[in-house]
Amino acid sequence: MDPFxxxxxxxxxxAERLSALSLESPALLAVPRGGVxxxxxxxxxxxxxxxxxxxRRLPIQWAKDLEIGYTTDTGELHLNHPLVGQLRxxxxxxxxxxxxxxxxxxxxxxTWGAVPPSSLALQTVVIVDEGLHSGWTMFSxxxxxxxxxxxxxxxxxxxSHFRAQRFVGRHCDQFISLITEEAPLFHIADYYQQFxxxxxxxIRSALAPSAPSSKTAA
Numbered sequence: 001m002d003p004f005x006x007x008x009x010x011x012x013x014x015a016e017r018l019s020a021l022s023l024e025s026p027a028l029l030a031v032p033r034g035g036v037x038x039x040x041x042x043x044x045x046x047x048x049x050x051x052x053x054x055x056r057r058l059p060i061q062w063a064k065d066l067e068i069g070y071t072t073d074t075g076e077l078h079l080n081h082p083l084v085g086q087l088r089x090x091x092x093x094x095x096x097x098x099x100x101x102x103x104x105x106x107x108x109x110x111t112w113g114a115v116p117p118s119s120l121a122l123q124t125v126v127i128v129d130e131g132l133h134s135g136w137t138m139f140s141x142x143x144x145x146x147x148x149x150x151x152x153x154x155x156x157x158x159x160s161h162f163r164a165q166r167f168v169g170r171h172c173d174q175f176i177s178l179i180t181e182e183a184p185l186f187h188i189a190d191y192y193q194q195f196x197x198x199x200x201x202x203i204r205s206a207l208a209p210s211a212p213s214s215k216t217a218a
Contacts, residue, residue: 004192006192006195008041010038028051029051033203034129056101058079068080068084068097073109073116111200111204119148121151122151125150125152132168135163
């Protein structure tokens with residue numbers, strides 16, 4: 001399959017796949033940042049509001065490309081414990097890191113005008129991201145949604161590595177990936193002709209037409 005032209009095209013193709021499903025009480029949530037632009041066409045196609053999964057990575061100061069896990073807007077932590085042990089990150093370091101990133105996440109949510117759902121009880125939640133590399137980001141998203149009572153969780157993405165699909169697939173009810181890759185050197189950006197950074201303005205604009213009307217809406 002040829003690379004997607006951009007996130008919008010990937011979202012349109014993902015929307016076609018999702019529209020064929022019979023979704024009961026669906027809620028659509030995107031993983032920030034790039035996942036929001038992929039999910040926007042899905043929201044239009046399914047005619048459902050678009051929200052975000054309130055998670056933010058916990059980066060390692062001396063290795064910015066690595067993260068030991070994620071924090072949510074409520075301070076819940078999803079840690080990669082093997083990596084924490086390997087890097088010998090202390091509890092105090094994790095605590096300080098998590099408080100800093102939780103505050104930054106709340107600032108982002110305010111900037112985007114996003115109100116995270118406090119409850120997803122009895123809903124089928126579709127979580128969208130631009131791609132899955134290791135699967136840890138989506139795993140954290142799934143755990144966040146699960147904690148808020150989702151009845152069923154569907155993960156949807158344009159492209160994923162097969163290891164990520166196998167990992168995340170064990171934690172959700174259904175996994176949809178338009179492209180599943182087995183290459184050892186896997187980079188999500190290679191599957192998009194255009195893959196620029198996503199600005200706060202773009203996220204706010206994508207969320208604005210379908211902003212949640214209450215804290216219980218997705």
